[in-house]
Amino acid sequence: MVNLSERLKSLVGKISSIVSFSDKEIEEIVLDLQRTLLQADVDVDLVFELSEKIRKKAKKEPEAGISKREYIIKLIYDELVEILGGVEEKIKLNPHRILLLGLFGCGKTSLAGKLAYFYKTKGLDVVLVGCDFSRPAAFEQLCQIAKQVNVPVINGKNLREAEKELEKHKNKIVIIDSAGRDALDKKLIEEIKKIDEIFKPEEKYLVIPAELGQDAKKQTSEFKKNIDITGVVVTRMDATAKGGAALTACKTSEAKVKFITVGEKIQDIERYVPERFVSRLLGFGDLQSLLEKFKIQEEEAKKIAEGEIDLNIFYKQLVEIQKQGSISKILDLIPGFGHLKLPAEALNVGEEKMKKWKYIIDSMTKEEREKPEIIKSSRVERIAKGSGTKVQEVNELLSNFKKMKKMTKKLKQIKKFRGIGDLAKMFGR
Ligand SMILES: Nc1nc2c(ncn2[C@@H]2O[C@H](COP(=O)(O)OP(=O)(O)OP(=O)(O)O)[C@@H](O)[C@H]2O)c(=O)[nH]1
Ligand SMILES: [Mg+2]
Numbered sequence: 001m002v003n004l005s006e007r008l009k010s011l012v013g014k015i016s017s018i019v020s021f022s023d024k025e026i027e028e029i030v031l032d033l034q035r036t037l038l039q040a041d042v043d044v045d046l047v048f049e050l051s052e053k054i055r056k057k058a059k060k061e062p063e064a065g066i067s068k069r070e071y072i073i074k075l076i077y078d079e080l081v082e083i084l085g086g087v088e089e090k091i092k093l094n095p096h097r098i099l100l101l102g103l104f105g106c107g108k109t110s111l112a113g114k115l116a117y118f119y120k121t122k123g124l125d126v127v128l129v130g131c132d133f134s135r136p137a138a139f140e141q142l143c144q145i146a147k148q149v150n151v152p153v154i155n156g157k158n159l160r161e162a163e164k165e166l167e168k169h170k171n172k173i174v175i176i177d178s179a180g181r182d183a184l185d186k187k188l189i190e191e192i193k194k195i196d197e198i199f200k201p202e203e204k205y206l207v208i209p210a211e212l213g214q215d216a217k218k219q220t221s222e223f224k225k226n227i228d229i230t231g232v233v234v235t236r237m238d239a240t241a242k243g244g245a246a247l248t249a250c251k252t253s254e255a256k257v258k259f260i261t262v263g264e265k266i267q268d269i270e271r272y273v274p275e276r277f278v279s280r281l282l283g284f285g286d287l288q289s290l291l292e293k294f295k296i297q298e299e300e301a302k303k304i305a306e307g308e309i310d311l312n313i314f315y316k317q318l319v320e321i322q323k324q325g326s327i328s329k330i331l332d333l334i335p336g337f338g339h340l341k342l343p344a345e346a347l348n349v350g351e352e353k354m355k356k357w358k359y360i361i362d363s364m365t366k367e368e369r370e371k372p373e374i375i376k377s378s379r380v381e382r383i384a385k386g387s388g389t390k391v392q393e394v395n396e397l398l399s400n401f402k403k404m405k406k407m408t409k410k411l412k413q414i415k416k417f418r419g420i421g422d423l424a425k426m427f428g429r
Contacts (some may be wrong), residue, residue: 004040018069085251139157304419
């Protein structure tokens with residue numbers, strides 16, 4: 001994964017240094033991303049599909065407060081998250097049975113130990129069952145692993161006896177290890193079906209080694225055709241540059257990736273969370289503040305859409321309104337909104353006043369900014385003092401805030417309303 005991550009980080013670095021984004025720059029970014037993904041063995045069709053989406057969306061202008069550079073990085077982040085699975089798959093955290101299956105050497109037996117470790121850290125008891133009957137030393141290997149994580153182990157050689165034995169282990173997570181084969185042949189299918197019939201595991205996890213890359217698609221599809229697998233675990237993510245491709249392949253074959261393993265040690269297992277995975281690929285430190293910004297913006301957009309704004313949004317909107325000149329002229333263009341002209345005029349504030357209002361808002365507590373209705377006279381006095389302004393000026397700001405809130409409430413019936421500050425952009429001015 002090192003190569004892929006290094007190249008993606010360097011692409012993000014390159015984007016960060018671009019000053020203006022013309023079609024040429026965007027095309028270069030797309031081509032760079034394409035090369036990177038293809039080198040990491042991601043399916044060609046998928047790469048072209050993703051490129052097309054990015055090309056198209058990159059041409060749009062970002063919302064107020066977001067730079068084009070931030071917008072494009074977030075776009076790449078979103079599209080990568082999408083091809084790598086989108087949402088995090090749920091896992092059960094109550095006692096249940098898990099059957100591990102897969103071809104030779106894919107990592108089943110070590111995974112049994114890792115999963116035991118994982119569920120133990122969640123406060124659950126675990127028991128392992130060895131059902132690999134083809135390799136003589138298989139049960140011995142499982143016993144050693146069980147010892148490492150300090151959990152009991154049952155020999156599944158006689159399935160019915162093992163099932164009886166399991167009655168002593170009620171309320172535990174049961175993890176069943178099975179035999180591997182070179183290919184999914186009839187014998188393996190039969191063997192798995194038999195184990196499935198006796199133990200009735202709620203989860204059947206197909207174990208896929210990351211080095212399979214895009215071939216993981218073929219393998220998961222084949223297994224899915226014959227056995228109703230409920231999830232996938234991708235192993236050896238640390239040992240290959242093709243892990244990303246294996247994960248995208250799982251997504252295209254609609255197999256749900258629940259865990260990944262990232263080393264030989266028993267602790268080297270983690271839940272698979274596409275967002276976390278992509279953040280790490282792109283460089284988490286740099287990305288975190290950017291994602292935070294988008295999150296705040298999304299929350300603000302939701303508030304605006306509901307007609308519920310706060311003082312933080314109020315100020316940002318004012319800045320946009322000042323940039324765009326007269327808002328009332330734009331309101332005239334929208335059928336039925338001409339009558340909002342007066343309060344709109346009131347929102348065209350001069351530069352001096354904008355500065356003062358910024359001081360006033362900065363002097364408020366977080367709670368006051370988010371819920372201005374709590375600002376009564378004693379608070380007004382404190383804020384005026386703190387910002388070096390007059391009580392009237394604070395009151396004037398609050399009354400303008402109310403006007404904007406009222407307008408926002410009325411305007412929210414406009415389809416996809418993004419705020420008064422964005423009206424001009426929305427109506428092509
Ligand atoms: N680097 C690395 N090695 C791993 C990881 N998971 C498993 N391995 C190694 O992969 C090899 C095979 O693992 P096993 O757990 O024995 O695989 P298996 O599917 O049980 O194999 P069979 O029972 O022979 O089919 C072992 O050497 C493991 O140490 C991982 O996440 N990272
Ligand atoms: Mg094994």
